[in-house]
Amino acid sequence: MAYITVGKENSSNIDLYYEDHGSGKPVILIHGYPLSGASWEKQVPALLDAGNRVITYDRRGFGKSSQPTTGYNYDTFAEDLHKIVTQLELRDFALVGFSMGGGEVARYLGKYGSKGVSKAVIIGGVPPFLLKTKDNPEGVDGSVFEGIQKAIVTDRYAFFTEFFKNFYNTDVLLGKRLSEEAVRASWNLAASASATASLACVPTWHEDFRNDLARIDVPTLVLHGDADRIVPFAASGVRTAKLIKSARLAVVKDGPHCISWTHAEQVNRELVEFLGKDKEARRQLEDYSASGVGPPSEYKRSMVSPLPRGSAGLAERQRQTLSGMPLAPELQTAF
Numbered sequence: 001m002a003y004i005t006v007g008k009e010n011s012s013n014i015d016l017y018y019e020d021h022g023s024g025k026p027v028i029l030i031h032g033y034p035l036s037g038a039s040w041e042k043q044v045p046a047l048l049d050a051g052n053r054v055i056t057y058d059r060r061g062f063g064k065s066s067q068p069t070t071g072y073n074y075d076t077f078a079e080d081l082h083k084i085v086t087q088l089e090l091r092d093f094a095l096v097g098f099s100m101g102g103g104e105v106a107r108y109l110g111k112y113g114s115k116g117v118s119k120a121v122i123i124g125g126v127p128p129f130l131l132k133t134k135d136n137p138e139g140v141d142g143s144v145f146e147g148i149q150k151a152i153v154t155d156r157y158a159f160f161t162e163f164f165k166n167f168y169n170t171d172v173l174l175g176k177r178l179s180e181e182a183v184r185a186s187w188n189l190a191a192s193a194s195a196t197a198s199l200a201c202v203p204t205w206h207e208d209f210r211n212d213l214a215r216i217d218v219p220t221l222v223l224h225g226d227a228d229r230i231v232p233f234a235a236s237g238v239r240t241a242k243l244i245k246s247a248r249l250a251v252v253k254d255g256p257h258c259i260s261w262t263h264a265e266q267v268n269r270e271l272v273e274f275l276g277k278d279k280e281a282r283r284q285l286e287d288y289s290a291s292g293v294g295p296p297s298e299y300k301r302s303m304v305s306p307l308p309r310g311s312a313g314l315a316e317r318q319r320q321t322l323s324g325m326p327l328a329p330e331l332q333t334a335f
Contacts, residue, residue, distance in 0.1 A: 001064065004087050006080045009068040016080060017064035018057035022048040025118065026090045027275060029056045030081070032099025032124070032258070033201055034160065034190040036063025042264035043271065050272045057084060059100070061197025063189070072200035074207050078107040085116070094275055096121040098260055099231060100201065103127060103209060110212025119275060120216060123223040123267065124231050124257050127240050128213055131206035138235050145202055152199045160190040166229040169256035177262040213243040220247040221274045223267060225255020248274075
């Protein structure tokens with residue numbers, strides 16, 4: 001078992017567990033809440049078969065990594081990722097983040113820039129900004145996140161049970177695209193996470209990534225299910241793709257939050273195709289960036305997929321839940 005030390009808490013090291021397989025261009029897979037790097041099991045073989053070196057790791061507090069009581073914010077998460085990149089001496093690598101992992105992708109590129117990074121992928125990510133504020137009316141009221149935290153404090157195991165119902169849209173997809181055993185395996189991973197991390201990560205979901213996204217200057221794929229009940233598509237995927245000048249939006253029809261499991265074949269196809277197309281797209285983007293005027297409108301349109309038919313009705317369809325918690329009536333039109 002391989003670990004990288006990223007810090008200390010009193011007398012104990014803070015170690016991140018990671019796995020490093022294959023050869024070729026490195027791809028770093030960053031997992032979502034409340035799982036671990038093991039949750040990429042449907043993507044790792046496909047990426048290895050496509051000739052990539054694939055690296056997964058467990059975020060602090062989750063999986064086989066240390067469980068400190070500090071460092072649960074995206075500046076620290078990005079710093080942890082940077083230490084992995086540095087210690088493994090990675091070059092020309094791609095960053096792929098799911099859910100919370102999308103925040104790491106955004107903050108890493110916003111804080112450290114794109115040196116060494118070839119591409120980025122955000123799957124059902126928490127960017128750009130989930131909290132409702134005066135300058136972000138599309139966000140979610142803070143009381144929703146407070147309710148989630150209260151539920152975790154009361155009984156995090158019961159919370160996880162409800163959470164995964166909406167993580168996978170089990171009322172629609174159970175027995176069709178996933179089994180009860182798969183849901184149970186996710187619950188077991190969640191239950192093994194640090195109680196501190198399970199709670200402390202909730203406020204990070206609504207950190208503001210808008211400035212980070214504006215700094216991203218590598219080709220980026222935004223993948224999102226249009227039936228996502230955890231991180232609503234209209235509030236996240238659509239806006240993220242618009243804020244990144246080099247983004248292409250791919251929509252998984254009827255996809256829940258965890259499309260990497262329920263729609264793995266489509267996700268893998270998008271990943272392999274996108275990560276395999278590198279030099280020409282990057283050269284064009286760099287040419288446009290050097291000109292100081294950005295990509296011409298027709299080029300940008302070609303990189304951002306049109307929204308699926310019926311997207312105007314997303315507000316109605318997404319009157320569901322955020323992280324297993326019902327939205328208050330006044331928030332049900334937010335998306």
